[in-house]
Amino acid sequence: MDHCKSETCQCGISSAASLNHSEIERRRRNKMTQYITELSDMVPTCSALARKPDKLTILRMAVSHMKSMRGTGNTSTDGAYKPSFLTEQELKHLILEAADGFLFVVAAETGRVIYVSDSVTPVLNHPQSEWFGSTLYEQVHPDDVDKLREQLSTSENSMTGRILDLKTGTVKKEGQQSSMRMCMGSRRSFICRMRCGSAPLDHISLNRLSNMRKRYRNGLGPSKEGEAQYSVVHCTGYIKAWPPAGMTIPEEDTEAGQGGKYCLVAIGRLQVTSSPVSMDMNGLSVPTEFLSRHNSDGVITFVDPRCINVIGYQPQDLLGKDILEFCHPEDQSHLRESFQQVVKLKGQVLSVMYRFRMKNREWMLIRTSSFTFQNPYSDEIEYIICTNTNVNGWKSSPNQLLFPNLTLHLSL
Known part of the structure; x- marks a missing residue:
């Protein structure tokens, strides 16, 4: 009797041990599957596949x-490439000089400028000292604060949607990603819009600032006094x-808001805009072109003041109106087609010539070169930028019937 009880007890223990072992194995497999899934989310080539690998x-x-x-070859132990004949300071200077930009580091939680x-001085005419101790929110336009706060956010929900693959230049859909990918190394x-300063510049910095402004046509026009x-x-x-592994932050920096878990490390470069620089509008020569901005339907949302000398209209006369209202009836189909095509081309330049009705009711031959501006994060077209040029000062009366053939010119 006792022998049977002993066997039953041993069988029970063996069965319990077997079940316990199975449960441990199941948990181990689930953990492995979880880690493999997170790893798949972190590797771009995996997340880009149509089917789960x-x-x-x-x-x-x-x-x-x-x-x-x-990388392979010519790399140091930390994976950073640096030619042996350059110091780190010289390499940083060359990179920023080539990019026509400035490097900055800000705390993600507070926006406090860490570095x-x-x-930044030749780019924004700000002394370096003015940025230290400030927040990036103070340096951007008030209307862009919410956008900046969204970009500094490290929460998973705020960034779910589309991401820009900077290596391939493509925008990919992004589903639920691990917090590790969203925070660490997230692009x-x-x-x-960043505030420009009024720091006195030396001759070299002044020349560089002038050259960059000419190249990028970046200024938003003259501001009102004050x-x-x-x-x-x-x-x-x-x-x-933040801070990087092995680095500690002084107590005073922690109190100043620089002790958060994450930071944004970025390069800022002047961006092409649809506005002329002030020197364009203050030049002595009579302008023969003006810039305009349109929505995808062709409605004018911005026009620079040079339109007064080119076509006779004040900017407020054109705002909110369809460009087709000023186009010759025979040329409207060509212009409409060009706007439809430029939306499909996504960033490539499309040119078209058509007759534009000036303020004095005469017709001017205009060449419009247009391209779309896309939000690099959402891949959505925000507006169409047009450069409108008076072609050789050609004018005609409404009764003139002769008109050259219209052609579309695509710049690849």
């Missing part, structure tokens, strides 16, 4: 991705862990 494929792609990030390179690319002047800046960078 198997575990072996995920591991193989993860290894390839880490190798590509680390800014001295090249950021956005455009905002108002801040802004320039449009394209910021690209990454959200990184």
